[in-house]
Amino acid sequence: METEILSIAADEPEESVRQKLSRAGDIIKNGGLVAFPTETVYGLGGDALNSESSRKIYAAKGRPSDNPLIIHIADMERLAGIVKETPENARRLAAAFWPGPLTMIMKKSDIVPVQTTGGLDTVAVRMPNHLLALEFIRAAGGYVAAPSANLSGKPSPTIAKYVIQDMMGRINLILDADGAQIGLESTIVDLTGAVPMILRPGYITQEMLSRVVGEVDMDITLFDCDATASPRAPGMKYRHYAPKGELVLVEGEPEAVLRYINTQTDLHRKNGIKTGVIGTQEQISRYHADSIKNAGSREEPLAAAQQLYTFLREFDDENIAYMYAEAFEGTGIGQAIMNRLLKAAGHKIIQV
Numbered sequence: 144m145e146t147e148i149l150s151i152a153a154d155e156p157e158e159s160v161r162q163k164l165s166r167a168g169d170i171i172k173n174g175g176l177v178a179f180p181t182e183t184v185y186g187l188g189g190d191a192l193n194s195e196s197s198r199k200i201y202a203a204k205g206r207p208s209d210n211p212l213i214i215h216i217a218d219m220e221r222l223a224g225i226v227k228e229t230p231e232n233a234r235r236l237a238a239a240f241w242p243g244p245l246t247m248i249m250k251k252s253d254i255v256p257v258q259t260t261g262g263l264d265t266v267a268v269r270m271p272n273h274l275l276a277l278e279f280i281r282a283a284g285g286y287v288a289a290p291s292a293n294l295s296g297k298p299s300p301t302i303a304k305y306v307i308q309d310m311m312g313r314i315n316l317i318l319d320a321d322g323a324q325i326g327l328e329s330t331i332v333d334l335t336g337a338v339p340m341i342l343r344p345g346y347i348t349q350e351m352l353s354r355v356v357g358e359v360d361m362d363i364t365l366f367d368c369d370a371t372a373s374p375r376a377p378g379m380k381y382r383h384y385a386p387k388g389e390l391v392l393v394e395g396e397p398e399a400v401l402r403y404i405n406t407q408t409d410l411h412r413k414n415g416i417k418t419g420v421i422g423t424q425e426q427i428s429r430y431h432a433d434s435i436k437n438a439g440s441r442e443e444p445l446a447a448a449q450q451l452y453t454f455l456r457e458f459d460d461e462n463i464a465y466m467y468a469e470a471f472e473g474t475g476i477g478q479a480i481m482n483r484l485l486k487a488a489g490h491k492i493i494q495v
Contacts, residue, residue: 146311148303151275151320164275167316168282171196175315176203178292178306179279180322181271183244183329183345184299184452185306186215186289187314188279191225194256197288203313206295211261212288213246213329214268217280225255225266225286230334232356239355242272244329244346259288269329275320291328292317298384298455298487301326305456326449327479332359341365344479346448365482384487386455388419388463392481392488394470395495401426403495404467408432411465419458421468423447434461438469444477451483 149163167177174196177188187203189196191214201208214225219237222229227250236247251266260266271277280287291299292306300306301323310317330345332352340360341349352359391407393400408418408431419434427437436454439446458466468484470492471477485492 144312144315146314146317148307148317148319151318153321160275161278163318164279164282167279167318168284170315171283171287174199176200176313177279177283178310178314178317179276179289180273180303180318180320181215181276182273182322183271183325183327184301184323185292185303186271186276186287187292187310188215188283188287188289190284191215191259191286191288192254192256194258197256197258200288200290203310204290204293204295206290208258209261210290211263211265211267212259212290214255214259214266215276215280215287215289216268216270216285217277218285219270221285222268225252225268226250227252232334232339235355236332236334236352237270240347240351241270242277243270244272244325244327245269246329246331246343248331248333248335248342250335265333265335267331273322275318276322279318296385298386298452299328300456301449301452305453324449325445326451326453327476327483330479344482346445346476346479348475348478350475384452384455384483385489386458386463386466386487388458388466390455390466390468390484390488390491392468392470392484392492393495394492397426397469399495400469401429403493404469405429405431407465407467416465417461417463419461419463419466421447421451421454421466423469432467434458434463441472444471444475444480447471448476448480451480455487 171190189200246267246269248265248267255266293300294309303319325346330347331343333340338360342362411418418432420430420432421436424440471480
């Protein structure tokens with residue numbers, strides 16, 4: 144398959160943008176696949192109501208077919224068409240966080256094929272906070288199923304370069320434009336039970352959700368790998384976000400973390416093995432490694448979230464065999480960073 148790349152500049156004339164989005168939308172309507180930017184990561188879009196389009200998404204990514212896809216909408220009135228009913232909590236959360244990096248799980252309507260939902264009777268829905276993405280979704284007919292636009296298991300792409308690396312020859316079109324201000328996938332909250340439950344942490348935190356709907360639980364498997372659990376949301380069952388080399392998280396007092404990582408990287412380097420480190424601003428200058436990534440201050444973890452996947456991709460580009468990352472505090476967006484790092488490391492974490 145030949146993959147077309149359409150670049151959209153920030154200052155591009157409105158009519159030109161409209162024409163490109165119309166072309167992208169027509170590809171979706173005709174059963175094709177289009178990668179597009181959002182405020183979280185790049186998505187790989189297909190017609191959410193076309194079971195064959197969903198099959199193509201799974202094939203392009205090499206993704207297990209029981210791993211649910213998220214349906215992206217651009218207008219609130221579209222929600223009623225794909226869910227059996229809209230819970231009051233969904234209305235409240237949509238009013239507070241849509242458009243935005245929040246995905247809500249509800250009971251699906253009959254028009255949503257089970258191929259889109261991974262065989263489940265529920266559907267995951269979100270409305271991205273990205274003007275180009277919203278206009279693309281409208282041009283595509285209003286319902287776009289879209290996981291991240293990467294090969295399954297690899298770090299999600301936050302820039303078009305890595306979409307092109309993974310998806311050339313696999314999909315019809317890549318929209319190359321600005322996006323990914325957040326850098327981590329959306330928070331997923333399940334609204335089908337008595338108490339809302341977070342199935343994937345993200346920028347919208349448990350505390351933020353609780354302020355709107357009261358009690359919100361956190362799925363216990365998020366930070367304790369349970370490979371036998373059936374996935375109720377994208378990414379719950381399978382290893383994700385992983386670089387080619389081996390990644391290890393190191394948790395403890397900063398000085399102890401520094402000593403452990405430097406000891407390990409020095410040993411590897413003596414054996415001619417390339418090493419990498421993801422560290423925070425407070426002690427980044429003291430690490431020993433072939434490639435050192437500055438995740439910003441511990442006081443501002445959003446910077447780490449924005450850069451995490453790019454760091455992992457760069458390690459691949461640099462042929463880094465062993466990587467070490469400081470652990471992040473498990474609150475706020477630090478919780479989402481830890482979730483992604485644990486998945487990328489296959490839950491390998493060292494306490495020092």
